[in-house]
Amino acid sequence: MMSRVTCSHMSFQTAIRPAESVDIADIRRVARATWHTVYDDILGAETVEEHLKEGYTPPLLEQMIELDEVGLFVSTADDDVVAYMSCGMTDATGFGDLDLYVHPDYWGEGIGTELLHRGEQHLHDLSVRKIRDEVLAENEVGNAFYRAHFEKVGQRTAKVGGQEHPVNVYERRL
Structure with a gap:
């Protein structure tokens, strides 16, 4: 899946592909930037x-990377890994989940939506009928993305880092 993205300050070619061993350092780099940007104020660095x-x-x-039932994909912008997603079936009744992270420098460029669509293809191939994901209520960026693409079906509390946090539950039918 290739597409050209042009925004006010940059233009780049994006592509989504299955992750490979050579991508591990880049996935970790994107994870570090994204997690610290989103969660430092919520959970603490x-x-x-x-x-x-x-x-x-x-x-x-x-x-x-090696497990067929787990889809681990990267999104590149001009060959640099700028986002990644993992997805798989979570239970035999047809539910799956999808974890998607875009480097903060690339938020709002449509990369997350492209990854979501690729993840849906993978989950559909695994016979997943519905994606169920949870997002900490304080994660404004994550909730904005999920509100745009999923239906909020509930809220619960989760213990993260020894503290209770409200979590929004979202679903999307495939």
């Missing part, structure tokens, strides 16, 4: 750093 250490180890990312 220390909690964010802990999550990044646990959730983005090279062996874990390598495993995600």
Whole structure:
């Protein structure tokens, strides 16, 4: 999937492809920038750093690349990885989830929407009928994206970094 994106301050060629081992450092770079930008004020930089250490180890990312049932994709802008997404089935009743992160420098460029559509294709191939995702209520960027593409179906509380946080629950039918 290739497309040209032009915005007021830059023009670049975007492409989405399955992640490869050579992308691991770039996925970790995008994760670090995105997580710190979004979550430092909500969870604290220390909690964010802990999550990044646990959730983005090279062996874990390598495993995600190798598993067919997990879709791990990267989006590139002029061949630089600027976003990534992982998706898969979460339970046998046809629910799946999708985790999508775009580097803050590229927010609002449509890259997240392109990744969402690619993830939907992958999930559809896995017989997923509905995506269910959760976003911390304080994550304004994430909630804006989900409100544009999903239906909010509820709210719950989740413990993150030892603290309770309200979480919005969204669904999207495939």
